[in-house]
Amino acid sequence: MAKIIVFGVLDTAELAHYYLTNDSEHEVAAFTVNRQYIQAEQFKGLPVVAFEDVENLFPPGEYAFFAPMTGRNMNRNRENIYNEAKAKGYAFISYISSRATVFDKNVIGENCFILEDNTIQPFTTVGNNVVMWSGNHIGHHGQIKDHVFFTSHVVLSGHCVVEPYSFFGVNSTIRDYTSIAQGTLVGMASAITKETEEWSIYVGNPAKKVPGKKSFEAY
Secondary structure, eight states, rough: OEEEEEEEEEEHHHHHHHHHHHHSSSSEEEEEEEEOOOSEEEEEEEEEEEEHHHHHHHHHTTTTTEEEOOOTTTTTHHHHHHHHHHHHTBBOEEEEEETTTOOOGGBBBBBOOOTTEEEETOOOOOSSSSOOOOOEEEEEEEEEEOEEEEEEEEEEEEOEOOOOOOOEEETEEEEETOOEEEEEEETTTEESSSOOOOTTTTTTTTTEEEOOOOOHEEE
């Protein structure tokens, strides 16, 4: 069991608190956000402290960190907090739901938030700072790299490689043996049948690239 500092005070942080409290051995000790966003001294009955000072109040040797943030700015906002907390000396936990099907939890990196009804098949690895909302199918013999976000009911078929900063909309589907380039945004209900281009947006079935717009401009 570890005592955890959770980054954020909005919905995702509230959900993280709920899951960690009810479905893990960990104990949430406090929340932290950047000083300018503090609006109350407590959240869920626990202290809220400035991220700028968190290591002085909750030393990294005694507390671990969890930053279960959204995919805004193509996961780069979450990456920034992840890197900053790591620079402060914190170790990170991952939350993997007891209701997820994961055959080997050792293939999953740190600061991952994996909710109920995800299936991660054998021989697939998951990097650091990855979020998988509820009900995704992650196929066998694949590789998911750092700073990726799956919403819900995404099907990633076998032997796929997902590069960092990618984002998958609800009910999207990726064909087997497909490479998803860095910063790819896959729209809701879109079907990817061939490799994508970096920082591009794909929508439709079969999915087509949205011309003239980068993913980081859209989300």
